[in-house]
């Protein structure tokens with residue numbers, strides 16, 4: 001008797017599934033060669049030029065199991081407008097675009113994944129990957145190149161989900177920019193909230209303040225994945 005296979009929620013053509021697998025594998029290989037303490041211990045490190053230089057050719061993609069969760073969550077909440085803070089080479093973007101496509105097919109309307117990346121070479125590589133995936137992804141992606149503290153200042157639709165997969169000091173400023181456009185029940189996902197708890201100190205204090213309007217739950221994915229729901233009283 002063969003072992004039961006683990007189900008995957010992702011519905012996509014075979015070439016997209018194998019592209020995603022290939023990119024996750026590349027990302028893991030790179031990360032295994034990185035000194036992870038660099039991220040965890042010094043919240044200011046990501047502001048240095050040396051850090052940017054090291055990271056310029058690194059994926060640091062959201063892990064596959066977390067991507068599957070976020071995709072499934074997008075289906076559950078019928079997410080159509082999403083902001084992704086931190087796009088890198090475009091891996092998590094593809095899952096979000098696929099989920100938006102499925103939601104639009106099921107319930108109609110319009111949708112977009114607003115991707116953000118400030119390294120031009122990473123943005124270019126992300127576009128290549130999306131092109132390889134094809135229209136099923138490119139149709140829904142709007143890439144805003146540059147510092148997201150500028151690029152997210154205007155023209156945001158009502159947001160269903162915000163993925164914060166970004167250097168820790170950028171997370172709280174991003175949330176504050178997007179929050180006024182978040183609908184009631186919008187979800188904020190933050191990666192590595194256990195592994196990088198120190199670096200995320202300000203963000204977590206903001207989210208967990210009893211007056212914040214957010215309900216918070218730390219999911220037991222590796223290094224923690226925070227799922228916060230925006231439920232303001234008024």
Ligand SMILES: C[S@@+](CC[C@H](N)C(=O)[O-])C[C@H]1O[C@@H](n2cnc3c(N)ncnc32)[C@H](O)[C@@H]1O
Pocket residue numbers: 059060061062085086087088089090091092093116117118119122146147148149165166167170
């Ligand atoms: C962890 S990676 C994102 C990985 C991506 N979500 C994925 O799963 O493939 C974080 C990315 O955020 C980008 N970034 C950092 N600060 C930024 C800023 N101020 N504006 C836009 N992008 C930024 C970095 O260049 C990096 O590529």
